Amino acid sequence: MAIFDLKALRHRMSDTSDWWSIQKDELFEMNEGNVAFLNLGGDGQYQVKVVEDLPDVNAGVYLKSPSGEFFVGAGEDATGGGLEPDGSDAIQGCSIKLNAGSYLLKFERSGGVISLAFLPSEVSFNEFAEPVRLKD
Template sequence: MQTTIVTDTATVVVYDLGCLKHRVADDCDWWSIAQDELKEVNCGNACFLNLGCDGEFITTLVDAVPNDCAVIRSILVKNISGQFFIGAAEWVSGDGLEPTDEYGSFINVSKGVYQLKAGLRANELFISLKIVNEQANNYFGDLVRLNEL
């Protein structure tokens, strides 16, 4: 799958809408508070990929992220509904709304915990998803950034 994502927040999000139902009533920019974003990432409820700049990103699902990406991150994320949304973070659940396919792409997957690997090369974002037999616990001390080593 390949899609183009346009973000005005320099961030792409990958998540199962079911895992952020508790955020639907929050402000639309709840995730812009670093501790709130980090909490959801560390709980495996969402993967926010900070890209370093706004713009248009060609996003491709791959079996393996290319080794020539400057930074490759690995994040555990859970899926309880059988679908992941991949899109600009400004469309994450909040303010009483949830994203539709107008604002990103939905992919069908098996329910479970996934190891998501992501890498950035110029304006190309590569994402791989592999189901794993682990708990969806991450231990990041800071936001997940793809634009710095």
């Protein structure tokens, strides 16, 4: 699953369509706060719920949102290969409108339900050494 502001990843438009599958590129963009890639461990259909907060979750991913609109969807729909999410039927995801700024994205998975909380933050970068795995 990928969560990002299209403006924050637009610089990847001319890159290959699967740039995100190269771990160093994935981690670079996550650490810059441009995208959150959440490895779900397998393909499938998931219900995504946006909630105000996840108080029992102590970690997350800091994200930049220059436009105030996040795409939430399949990782393979991340900007690249001359394409970005455009609302067409080929795209697996949706957009969430917030204020422009920086956010702490907290997340939790329970079976096929993924809960996301976008909390305003002054921080917009991360220091991940490994990809993020979202376990059930």
